[in-house]
Amino acid sequence: MERAMERQKILLRHLNPVSSSNSSLKHEPSLLSPVNCVSEVSPMAAFGDDIVIVAAYRTAICKARRGGFKDTLPDDLLASVLKAVVERTSLDPSEVGDIVVGTVIAPGSQRAMECRVAAYFAGFPDSVPVRTVNRQCSSGLQAVADVAASIRAGYYDIGIGAGVESMSTDHIPGGGFHGSNPRAQDFPKARDCLLPMGITSENVAERFGVTREEQDMAAVESHKRAAAAIASGKLKDEIIPVATKIVDPETKAEKAIVVSVDDGVRPNSNMADLAKLKTVFKQNGSTTAGNASQISDGAGAVLLMKRSLAMKKGLPILGVFRSFAVTGVEPSVMGIGPAVAIPAATKLAGLNVSDIDLFEINEAFASQYVYSCKKLELDMEKVNVNGGAIAIGHPLGATGARCVATLLHEMKRRGKDCRFGVISMCIGTGMGAAAVFERGDSVDNLSNARVANGDSH
Amino acid sequence: MPVFKAPFNGYSVKFSPFYESRLAVATAQNFGILGNGRIHVLELAPGAPGVTESVSYDTADAVYDVCWSESHDSVLIAAIGDGSVKIYDTALPPPSNPIRSFQEHAREVQSVDYNPTRRDSFLTSSWDDTVKLWAMDRPASVRTFKEHAYCVYQAVWNPKHGDVFASASGDCTLRIWDVREPGSTMIIPAHDFEILSCDWNKYDDCILATSSVDKTVKVWDVRSYRVPLAVLNGHGYAVRKVKFSPHRRSLIASCSYDMSVCLWDYMVEDALVGRYDHHTEFAVGIDMSVLVEGLMASTGWDELVYVWQQGMDPRAS
Numbered sequence: 001m002e003r004a005m006e007r008q009k010i011l012l013r014h015l016n017p018v019s020s021s022n023s024s025l026k027h028e029p030s031l032l033s034p035v036n037c038v039s040e041v042s043p044m045a046a047f048g049d050d051i052v053i054v055a056a057y058r059t060a061i062c063k064a065r066r067g068g069f070k071d072t073l074p075d076d077l078l079a080s081v082l083k084a085v086v087e088r089t090s091l092d093p094s095e096v097g098d099i100v101v102g103t104v105i106a107p108g109s110q111r112a113m114e115c116r117v118a119a120y121f122a123g124f125p126d127s128v129p130v131r132t133v134n135r136q137c138s139s140g141l142q143a144v145a146d147v148a149a150s151i152r153a154g155y156y157d158i159g160i161g162a163g164v165e166s167m168s169t170d171h172i173p174g175g176g177f178h179g180s181n182p183r184a185q186d187f188p189k190a191r192d193c194l195l196p197m198g199i200t201s202e203n204v205a206e207r208f209g210v211t212r213e214e215q216d217m218a219a220v221e222s223h224k225r226a227a228a229a230i231a232s233g234k235l236k237d238e239i240i241p242v243a244t245k246i247v248d249p250e251t252k253a254e255k256a257i258v259v260s261v262d263d264g265v266r267p268n269s270n271m272a273d274l275a276k277l278k279t280v281f282k283q284n285g286s287t288t289a290g291n292a293s294q295i296s297d298g299a300g301a302v303l304l305m306k307r308s309l310a311m312k313k314g315l316p317i318l319g320v321f322r323s324f325a326v327t328g329v330e331p332s333v334m335g336i337g338p339a340v341a342i343p344a345a346t347k348l349a350g351l352n353v354s355d356i357d358l359f360e361i362n363e364a365f366a367s368q369y370v371y372s373c374k375k376l377e378l379d380m381e382k383v384n385v386n387g388g389a390i391a392i393g394h395p396l397g398a399t400g401a402r403c404v405a406t407l408l409h410e411m412k413r414r415g416k417d418c419r420f421g422v423i424s425m426c427i428g429t430g431m432g433a434a435a436v437f438e439r440g441d442s443v444d445n446l447s448n449a450r451v452a453n454g455d456s457h
Numbered sequence: 458m459p460v461f462k463a464p465f466n467g468y469s470v471k472f473s474p475f476y477e478s479r480l481a482v483a484t485a486q487n488f489g490i491l492g493n494g495r496i497h498v499l500e501l502a503p504g505a506p507g508v509t510e511s512v513s514y515d516t517a518d519a520v521y522d523v524c525w526s527e528s529h530d531s532v533l534i535a536a537i538g539d540g541s542v543k544i545y546d547t548a549l550p551p552p553s554n555p556i557r558s559f560q561e562h563a564r565e566v567q568s569v570d571y572n573p574t575r576r577d578s579f580l581t582s583s584w585d586d587t588v589k590l591w592a593m594d595r596p597a598s599v600r601t602f603k604e605h606a607y608c609v610y611q612a613v614w615n616p617k618h619g620d621v622f623a624s625a626s627g628d629c630t631l632r633i634w635d636v637r638e639p640g641s642t643m644i645i646p647a648h649d650f651e652i653l654s655c656d657w658n659k660y661d662d663c664i665l666a667t668s669s670v671d672k673t674v675k676v677w678d679v680r681s682y683r684v685p686l687a688v689l690n691g692h693g694y695a696v697r698k699v700k701f702s703p704h705r706r707s708l709i710a711s712c713s714y715d716m717s718v719c720l721w722d723y724m725v726e727d728a729l730v731g732r733y734d735h736h737t738e739f740a741v742g743i744d745m746s747v748l749v750e751g752l753m754a755s756t757g758w759d760e761l762v763y764v765w766q767q768g769m770d771p772r773a774s
Contacts, residue, residue: 014695
């Protein structure tokens with residue numbers, strides 16, 4: 001019966017072509033009433049004005065100050081992925097209506113300038129504007145959502161949502177943020193916005209009963225999955241090799257290198273070693289350097305346009321942007337954000353959480369990641385299947401775009417078995433962001449093959 | 458004029474290249490949405506307005522297209538909804554058929570076209586976004602062409618160059634291919650909506666026609682593909698099939714979901730030179746005889762196959 005519905009859908013598109021004005025059919029065959037068929041085809045019929053992703057790429061993610069990008073400047077990082085999305089689709093760069101870049105730590109004006117510089121490095125002409133967006137850890141995803149919304153609003157036809165962070169170049173203040181306004185101390189929730197992120201992780205663990213063992217186990221799993229993904233070569237589809245340099249800290253000698261592998265992954269991570277680590281945010285707490293995300297450098301970029309334009313250009317459709325939601329939560333337990341945002345985004349898309357086949361949930365800290373998955377009763381075989389930020393790293397502004405590349409390429413590999421995916425992050429100061437994507441038309445040949453999963457519990 | 462009533466809805470009709478009086482018809486149960494299919498081989502009675510069925514073959518799924526071999530007078534090839542491509546020998550009874558079946562396409566096969574010059578190969582196009590090249594002496598497809606991003610509704614050989622074909626797709630592109638090249642040699646964004654059919658001019662090997670969901674037929678010259686040579690307006694719904702005449706250089710036949718068959722001369726100002734409204738449901742199959750000038754056949758979801766002479770009323774008896 002599914003095949004019959006698919007055939008009806010294809011036929012209906014001949015009769016009610018996308019984006020044309022509807023005229024009533026005078027002699028329609030009774031079996032095919034467009035109204036009835038369209039309602040049966042729901043929830044996700046394909047329409048020409050869908051916003052689709054035709055390319056999504058990222059750099060490798062490397063350890064800040066010690067990894068492969070420690071001497072690479074952020075504009076060089078960003079330029080590599082901006083260049084990739086237009087080169088690999090043979091798109092004329094001048095057709096891009098805007099480049100929106102998620103980025104968090106650098107001073108705002110400085111980073112906006114660097115992103116414009118990156119666009120020139122990547123070959124974009126004067127006519128293509130650039131702007132930044134900062135919604136903390138979800139900035140890269142917010143950039144993608146902003147581009148999707150702008151295309152839908154008709155501001156332009158093609159846009160790039162990107163993200164970049166160089167935590168080698170720019171540092172998070174060590175003791176947490178310092179509000180400039182002393183009145184923040186008078187409002188408890190305002191004061192909680194200033195808490196170091198690690199403290200919020202401890203709050204989540206304590207309040208919701210996430211144990212140290214659960215957190216360490218999540219960390220081990222993240223590293224194991226990431227190592228397997230690297231070893232299998234899966235990530236080559238999404239990662240753009242970056243030609244850059246590395247400087248010897250003592251001799252100052254420069255050496256040319258090409259970085260194409262995430263270098264924060266520890267394949268040998270295990271419970272015994274993790275148990276030895278001190279809890280640095282709270283005495284007798286549970287959050288450690290080992291079960292928290294890594295401070296990293298990296299970039300990602302996503303090319304979006306309307307489906308009708310992608311079809312006209314003959315571009316394979318990697319995914320469809322279906323919905324996006326940001327929800328507020330208590331700042332002191334900001335990590336629960338995904339548990340609130342994911343149901344909001346799926347609802348906007350007309351789906352239930354149980355309809356989702358694959359998740360990328362940022363592992364800012366194991367505590368909030370474990371809590372979010374338990375709260376939503378997610379099947380862990382569907383979450384962060386190629387590792388997460390604990391293993392790969394969390395370059396704050398780039399993570400959202402990185403997750404789009406990771407999610408859509410994995411959905412493509414899984415083919416027809418995997419139709420909807422979700423990306424979500426918690427956000428400092430107390431928010432969660434989530435987006436729902438649908439698999440595009442371009443799937444790998446083994447369309448019903450289940451990915452062989454070597455993991456066993 | 459001969460009329461044949463089929464038990465299922467018609468999808469395609471093809472004149473035999475060897476016998477003036479023979480046609481093959483592809484049909485599908487329940488409008489091709491769900492159920493079985495059947496291929497009919499019809500004979501036109503000489504001199505009289507009758508048509509008889511000489512043989513028929515049942516299939517487990519819809520038959521969306523059928524074509525005759527250009528090298529064996531009794532061989533038919535069918536494009537089936539279950540993704541299979543089947544070869545029939547009409548000289549053999551139904552229990553001996555199909556003589557071969559290929560199961561390579563991942564989704565519905567929409568069209569099949571035999572190579573008229575080399576006579577040893579054929580193309581199929583599918584909703585799996587691919588076109589496949591087959592040789593009669595090979596057990597599997599020779600090549601798969603994968604550039605389209607949506608259903609490929611038609612793939613058709615160039616009438617003079619044995620290695621060249623065109624494909625029409627729901628991704629709104631018309632592509633020209635040379636089987637000796639790794640990729641398409643030309644991409645024409647021919648319509649703003651899905652392209653449902655294409656056909657080459659029989660007298661000028663650089664000219665093609667496309668038909669679309671946008672209700673138009675467009676005529677293209679690959680030597681100057683930026684702008685169409687002609688845009689033919691007149692159909693009230695998507696144009697399902699388009700066919701160039703084998704006898705007159707600029708004559709085109711088309712059939713549409715508006716239930717009509719139209720004749721066009723794209724080189725004259727008032728291009729619509731004939732309109733036939735004999736079908737009472739979607740008209741989805743059209744062909745013009747190579748052997749008898751002006752002889753046309755059409756089929757549609759009204760389960761009828763009409764054969765008539767241009768200029769006459771198909772329903773006249």
